[in-house]
Amino acid sequence: MTAIDVSPADLAAAREPIATATTLPPSFYTDQAVYDEIVDRVFRHSWLPVAHVSQLAHPGDYVALEMAGEPIVATVDRDGEMHVLSNVCRHRWASIVEGRGSAPALQCPYHLWTYSLDGRLSGAPRMDRVDFDKSGCRLPEYRHEVWNGFVFMTFDPGIEPLAPQIAGLDAMVTSWRLDELVVSATLSETADWSWNAMVDNWAENYHVTSVHPDSLEQMTPASLTEPIDNRGEPWCYARIGNTPEYQATIDRPISTLDTDQTTYSAAGVVFPLLCFFTFPDLAAWLHVRPTRRVDELDIELFLLVEPELAESEHIEEIREAQLKLGRSVWEQDAEMCRRSYAGLRSASARPARLSHLELSVWQTQNWLLDALGLD
Structure with a gap:
């Protein structure tokens, strides 16, 4: 239909x-x-544009935005590798960061769950009394490509x-x-x-x-x-x-x-x-x-x-x-x-x-x- x-x-x-x-x-x-x-x-x-490379020039840089209602964040990890990640906390769905900036990690302001810049969960306070393994939790990562300085991402892992x-x-x-x-x-x-x-x-x-x-x-x-x-x-x-x-x-x-x-x-x-x-x-x-x-x-x-x-x-x-x-x-x-x-x-x-x-x-x-x- x-x-x-x-x-x-x-x-x-x-x-x-x-x-x-x-x-x-x-x-x-x-x-x-x-x-x-x-x-x-x-x-x-x-393929949707998310940033220019000059905004992601150094480890720790990030650009957060919504694209067609979907919160995403582009980051540069400590090794200089770029990532485009979901900007939705895996705990209770708050957006993690806003705007543009630089940070050693991405920390959700709601319950302080913390993610490394490649999306891995590195900290989850007071989760030690429940059956929870943080090593199995990370932010979804999307394909990205850089063309003439513009960083593009796609939600579709199979497109050309x-x-x-x-x-x-x-x-x-x-x-x-x-x-x-x-x-x-x-x-x-x-x-x-x-x-x-x-x-x-x-x-x-x-x-x-x-x-x-x-x-x-x-x-x-x-x-x-x-x-x-x-x-x-x-x-x-x-x-x-x-x-x-x-x-x-x-x-x-x-x-x-x-x-x-x-x-x-x-x-x-x-x-x-x-x-x-x-x-x-x-x-x-x-x-x-x-x-x-x-x-x-x-x-x-x-x-x-x-x-x-x-x-x-x-x-x-x-x-x-x-x-x-x-x-x-x-x-x-x-x-x-x-x-x-x-x-x-x-x-x-x-x-x-x-x-x-x-x-x-x-x-x-x-x-x-x-x-x-x-x-």
């Missing part, structure tokens, strides 16, 4: 080539039962490795050495729209002319956007030429880029949830974390720069300029996402036609239909 009730006509229209295609029906964005099915059938069988699936994208982003960049600034928000409304907005540059006329349109305009054919791989990517005016402001491009790579920026998504943007001198990562609700997201924007720049005497000035731009773009995008999502809930909402500049939206929806087995 499935909650996804899509007409053959709507399904066929979404599968059409981009020149004649429409979007998915609004229920894919707004219906809680449809979303629950996407979580169970897609998210739990996909990530890297071979996105080899075509890897070739286009390697020169940005995303695995060596470090976080320079962050912004966070709780959003009241769906994961796919957020991903669609990130992936397409069509809206830049009208929504960001004084910022991104002056830097990476819609007219210079070139969406890339992903050849059926689980990603989307669009090259966006830099305006001459913006190009003139780039004093220190990332050192490993060739001359051509310094002349464009790019927006990309590794399906379903890794959203990134590369400029010639920095990168941005939008960490999209769906909750248990279709209309709620935890979102964090990370700005990433070369380590040499992060250590320069001008980093505070650079960080403030980055945050000013980031806040402005985010506030404008958030307003449009709210307005669009309100429209999606309208009784009059129907599948919509797509521009050629929305090839990334079309690629995202077709990947989702493939993942759901909807032909």
Whole structure:
């Protein structure tokens, strides 16, 4: 029994080539039962981003978060090995740690059960009067993989490795050495729209002319956007030429880029949830974390720069300029996402036609239909 009730006509229209295609029906964005099915059938069988390697650089570092309502924690143990673990205590289910930090072990605040950073239970106070062997207790561990500096995990032990699936994208982003960049600034928000409304907005540059006329349109305009054919791989990517005016402001491009790579920026998504943007001198990562609700997201924007720049005497000035731009773009995008999502809930909402500049939206929806087995 499935909650996804899509007409053959709507399904066929979404599968059409981009020149004649429409979007998915609004229920894919707004219906809680449809979303629950996407979580169970897609998210739990996909590679999901949890951290950047710069956040897990040293033994003891951890990053705790919820992904589609599931508490997890990424750690680095004393030997420098990375783990992605359940963040639910094996005693009485409290979440063990929150946020990001560094600690010699993971200790649950409820009854002080303590776990080593590889998930083994190392301490369980006052359990000596019951039949309990702590050596048989540990936090469940999930598969993880690092791709270009982003740490991914999956709940499915049997799915294919990530890297071979996105080899075509890897070739286009390697020169940005995303695995060596470090976080320079962050912004966070709780959003009241769906994961796919957020991903669609990130992936397409069509809206830049009208929504960001004084910022991104002056830097990476819609007219210079070139969406890339992903050849059926689980990603989307669009090259966006830099305006001459913006190009003139780039004093220190990332050192490993060739001359051509310094002349464009790019927006990309590794399906379903890794959203990134590369400029010639920095990168941005939008960490999209769906909750248990279709209309709620935890979102964090990370700005990433070369380590040499992060250590320069001008980093505070650079960080403030980055945050000013980031806040402005985010506030404008958030307003449009709210307005669009309100429209999606309208009784009059129907599948919509797509521009050629929305090839990334079309690629995202077709990947989702493939993942759901909807032909």
